[in-house]
Amino acid sequence: MYGYIVYLHVAGVFVFLLAHGASANVAFQLKGERNPDRIRALLDLSLWSYIGMYVGVLVLLITGIIAGFMSNAWGRGWIWASIVFLVVIFVAMGVMGSTYYGKVRAAVGLQPYKRTDQVPLGNVAGEAELVALLNSNRPWILTAIGLGGLLIILWLMMFKPF
Numbered sequence: 010m011y012g013y014i015v016y017l018h019v020a021g022v023f024v025f026l027l028a029h030g031a032s033a034n035v036a037f038q039l040k041g042e043r044n045p046d047r048i049r050a051l052l053d054l055s056l057w058s059y060i061g062m063y064v065g066v067l068v069l070l071i072t073g074i075i076a077g078f079m080s081n082a083w084g085r086g087w088i089w090a091s092i093v094f095l096v097v098i099f100v101a102m103g104v105m106g107s108t109y110y111g112k113v114r115a116a117v118g119l120q121p122y123k124r125t126d127q128v129p130l131g132n133v134a135g136e137a138e139l140v141a142l143l144n145s146n147r148p149w150i151l152t153a154i155g156l157g158g159l160l161i162i163l164w165l166m167m168f169k170p171f
Contacts, residue, residue, distance in 0.1 A: 014076045021068030028061025033155075036148035043140065045117040045133045049125045052114055056124055086171040091162045098158035102151055109147040116142055 035055040042048050082088045111121045116134035119125065133139075164170075 011076065011079045014072050014079060018069055018072035018076055021065050021070075021072060023065070025062055025065025025069060028058045028065060029155075031055060031058035032062070033148075033152065036151065039113065039143055040148065042143065043136070045139070048113070048117045048139075048143075049119060049130075052110070052117070052119060053124045053126075055110070056122065085169065087165045087169045090171075091165045094158050094162050094165070098155060101154050105147065105154070106151055109142075109145065113142050 032055040035051045035058075038051055039048060042051065077083050077088055107121070114121060115131070116139050118130035118133050120128050120131070134142075
């Protein structure tokens, strides 16, 4: 049974990465986009990917907790360090990502966490303000945090150093 739980745990990670990959790709596609309609469409795509992302996170958390009990790992440091890294990644990316993309959404007349078809559009920022926002290095910072953190978690889970 443990093997099935670990399988589902890894599958949850794959679902999370697949869904979140859409948002990551949008982040880099936005850097070269200047048309507000296309920017809104890309932001809508990113918002839709959250459903799969959160399903994947839920599966990986539930199965990770179960696997931790099945393997008697709760007394080991690596499992706690993995959880701490996961929380730090989520908080850092959530705060940095939501504040930045909230500004981009506002600049093209959207409200936070609302799709284009859910709300009336607001005012669109001037081209200079929009270009300044889209030229941000925030996607690279978020990628470094997410990828670096996940690689550390992968190392902890595979090698169980402590």
